[in-house]
Amino acid sequence: MYREIKCKNCRKVLFHEMQCKHLFINAHHVPLTRSSDGCATTEQNNLFLNEEYLPDWITIRIETEKWSKGRLNCPYCDSRVGGFDFVSGAKCTCSIYVLPSIHIIKSKVDLMKEY
Structure with missing residues (x-):
C-alpha cells in the first residue's frame, strides 16, 4: 500500500496515508492490498478509486461534470492526474468485470x- 501520493508536476500531496487505506481498489472492485488479485495489465497504468471514500477535490470535480465523464x-x-x-x-x-x-x-x- 502507499504512504502518500503526490502530483508529479508540483510534488504536492494528493492523497495521504489515511486516505490510501480505504480509497484504492483494483480493477475488480476489491480493496487494494499487497496480495490483491486483479488484471495486472489494466492495473499497470492506473490506480482505481473507491467512490465511497473520495477526497473533496475529486467529488467537486465529478459533481461539476454531473457524474458523466471528465479529467481529474x-x-x-x-x-492532469486522472479521469472519470x-x-x-x-x-x-x-x-x-x-x-x-x-x-x-x-x-x-x-x-x-510503505516500507
Whole structure:
C-alpha cells in the first residue's frame, strides 16, 4: 500500500496515508492490498478509486461534470492526474468485470510506498 501520493508536476500531496487505506481498489472492485488479485495489465497504468471514500477535490470535480465523464486535475497546479467515466462502462482485460469509474494515472503521480 502507499504512504502518500503526490502530483508529479508540483510534488504536492494528493492523497495521504489515511486516505490510501480505504480509497484504492483494483480493477475488480476489491480493496487494494499487497496480495490483491486483479488484471495486472489494466492495473499497470492506473490506480482505481473507491467512490465511497473520495477526497473533496475529486467529488467537486465529478459533481461539476454531473457524474458523466471528465479529467481529474491536480488541485494545486491543474496538471492532469486522472479521469472519470460514469458513461462508458469499459471492461477490464479479463472481459469479466467493468472497470471502476474513477482512476489516477500512475505516470502522472509519485507513489510513496510503505516500507
